[in-house]
Amino acid sequence: MTVSRSLSSSLRSLRPLGFGADPAGERMERIRRSPHFANGTFQNPVGAKIGPQGSKLEFAKTYFAKDQRVRRAPAGTIPVHPTTLADLAKPPADGLRITWMGHSSVLAEIDGRRVLFDPVWGERCSPFAFAGPKRLHPVPLPLAALGPVDVVVISHDHYDHLDLPTIQALAGTDTVFAVPLGVGAHLERWGVSPDRLRELDWNESATVNGLTLTATPARHFCGRGLRNTQHTLWASWVVSSGEHRVYHSGDTGYFPGFADIGREHGPFDVTMIQIGAYSEWWPDIHMTPEEGVQAHLDLQGGAHGVLLPIHWGTFNLAPHPWEEPGEGTLSAARKAGVDLALPHPGLPFEPTGTLPTAAWWRTVAAPAAHPVGVDVQPPAGSEAQPRKADVTPVN
Numbered sequence: 001m002t003v004s005r006s007l008s009s010s011l012r013s014l015r016p017l018g019f020g021a022d023p024a025g026e027r028m029e030r031i032r033r034s035p036h037f038a039n040g041t042f043q044n045p046v047g048a049k050i051g052p053q054g055s056k057l058e059f060a061k062t063y064f065a066k067d068q069r070v071r072r073a074p075a076g077t078i079p080v081h082p083t084t085l086a087d088l089a090k091p092p093a094d095g096l097r098i099t100w101m102g103h104s105s106v107l108a109e110i111d112g113r114r115v116l117f118d119p120v121w122g123e124r125c126s127p128f129a130f131a132g133p134k135r136l137h138p139v140p141l142p143l144a145a146l147g148p149v150d151v152v153v154i155s156h157d158h159y160d161h162l163d164l165p166t167i168q169a170l171a172g173t174d175t176v177f178a179v180p181l182g183v184g185a186h187l188e189r190w191g192v193s194p195d196r197l198r199e200l201d202w203n204e205s206a207t208v209n210g211l212t213l214t215a216t217p218a219r220h221f222c223g224r225g226l227r228n229t230q231h232t233l234w235a236s237w238v239v240s241s242g243e244h245r246v247y248h249s250g251d252t253g254y255f256p257g258f259a260d261i262g263r264e265h266g267p268f269d270v271t272m273i274q275i276g277a278y279s280e281w282w283p284d285i286h287m288t289p290e291e292g293v294q295a296h297l298d299l300q301g302g303a304h305g306v307l308l309p310i311h312w313g314t315f316n317l318a319p320h321p322w323e324e325p326g327e328g329t330l331s332a333a334r335k336a337g338v339d340l341a342l343p344h345p346g347l348p349f350e351p352t353g354t355l356p357t358a359a360w361w362r363t364v365a366a367p368a369a370h371p372v373g374v375d376v377q378p379p380a381g382s383e384a385q386p387r388k389a390d391v392t393p394v395n
Contacts (some may be wrong), residue, residue, distance in 0.1 A: 018127030020186030041230035076364035140346025155250025156234035182232035267303035276312025289328030
């Protein structure tokens with residue numbers, strides 16, 4: 001037994017730091033007691049295939065075709081708003097301000113507290129600095145210039161949501177980390193002390209500086225190392241101050257549980273919804289733009305609120321054209337009469353103020369990338385256009 005434990009410890013020490021750590025001890029015992037853990041793995045709320053479906057050969061042909069590769073990246077420089085402390089120094093008029101930093105990274109300022117969702121400041125979403133998907137635009141500001149953060153919220157442990165260099169930088173601050181069950185093992189290996197972790201199963205809550213953070217279900221999967229053990233949970237998140245409520249989807253396929261989350265915790269001032277990196281080869285674990293808009297409607301239960309599309313524009317992670325998630329969400333939201341915020345990375349907005357709705361990506365998308373029948377581009381020369389509620393939907 002001693003030899004076996006020594007061997008296991010030696011093997012763990014050889015594991016690349018970027019792979020994180022597997023849950024063990026009391027953490028693993030807690031995982032086994034979870035009602036969402038069965039047959040040795042965490043289970044989705046409804047069935048989901050997590051690997052590519054269909055012909056792998058056809059997928060490879062599509063993914064590596066030269067004309068397709070060109071479409072999966074912008075042809076020009078992505079406009080990035082250089083967020084500064086001056087942008088964030090003045091309190092939001094209604095107590096809530098949202099800044100999309102790119103991909104799924106969002107700073108939410110909620111009644112004097114600051115929540116940072118899925119912060120990824122690294123150059124690649126990969127365990128290695130020399131390989132893996134590289135950023136298509138710079139971060140809007142250095143992490144050190146962001147200022148104090150009350151809570152860092154992590155949706156799951158995939159590399160484009162849980163970033164080693166970012167966590168190591170934040171580990172030296174006083175922030176608290178709210179993470180799904182099992183993910184704390186990675187953070188502890190990277191220098192986060194256990195007393196700063198709030199590790200939650202679905203439908204569990206923690207309170208930090210007057211904010212209530214609740215882990216809610218999602219339809220996805222997990223894994224960082226060579227073995228995908230499914231021993232760390234994935235989650236969406238609800239954050240409430242009492243005055244305001246926001247929702248962050250993390251990564252998820254569409255499922256009926258959005259309506260349940262909305263009835264229990266909504267409606268929301270803002271929903272941050274994954275609308276990119278979808279594919280017919282993995283339909284169960286990522287949503288299309290149309291599904292993302294429907295998820296927003298389910299969560300809101302007929303109420304209004306603002307939809308912020310996330311999980312697109314920053315990394316090339318799927319076969320679809322780079323700008324397609326933006327176009328698809330704009331079209332679906334207008335048809336549904338949904339208020340949509342379309343900031344370029346780093347541009348703060350307040351949900352009760354003037355929303356940024358210009359299709360900024362069209363100025364840098366690859367040639368001939370616009371599908372026929374999409375909405376007409378809003379007038380040039382303005383970063384922010386009238387609220388979607390004040391514009392006649394395009395049918």
